[in-house]
Amino acid sequence: MAAQVRPPVPPFTKETAIQKVRAAEDAWNNRDPTKVPMAYTPDTKWRNRSEIFQGREKVREFLERKWSKELEYRLIKEYWAHGDDRIAVRFAYEYNTADGQWFRAYGNENWEFDENGLMKTRHASINDLPIEESERLYHWPQGRRPDDHPSLSELGL
Incomplete structure (x- = not known):
């Protein structure tokens, strides 16, 4: 069986690293737990907050x-x-819980890739900040962030 290739692949340039970051954002915003893992090696190693798996x-x-x-x-x-x-990323996401409380989560990720562009290591550090619904900044329909939506830097985050 041929190895799965997920372009762009290393070695990364700034341009291809930015493409990889946007592809990851798009995948996570689509929230498909069966498709997102396919961007990772079969034995990918994760640290996400206090979980290691x-x-x-x-x-x-x-x-x-x-x-x-x-x-x-x-x-x-x-x-x-x-x-x-390797790629280092910062991110912020908004969500609410079943009880209606809104949060903005801020974090940093360190990614390491194999030669086929699959992520083999992901370390994520994340902090949640409770916010009021009126403080939300992300109002696009669920799914991919529109190209004209401000970035984190443009939002002052």
Whole structure:
């Protein structure tokens, strides 16, 4: 079986790293826990907040739990830095819980990729800030963020 390739692949330029970041943002905003894990190696290693796990199946289970609790999820990722096979990202997303409380979660991710462009390591540090619904900044319909929507930097986040 041929190896799965997920362009762009390392070594990254600034342009291809930015493309990789936007592709990840788009995938997460579509909130499909069966498709998102396909961007990761079968044995991908994750640290997400206090959870540490390995493998695509664990990623799928994690995303199912996440998106069943984090309702109205909308995410913006922004390129921070890169190396040949690594990308650093900052992000913020908004969601509400079943009881109607809104949050904006801020975080940083460190990604490492294999030669086929699949993410083999993901370290995420995230903080949640309760916000009022009137403080929300992400109002696009669920799914991909429109190209003309402001970035994190443009929003002052």
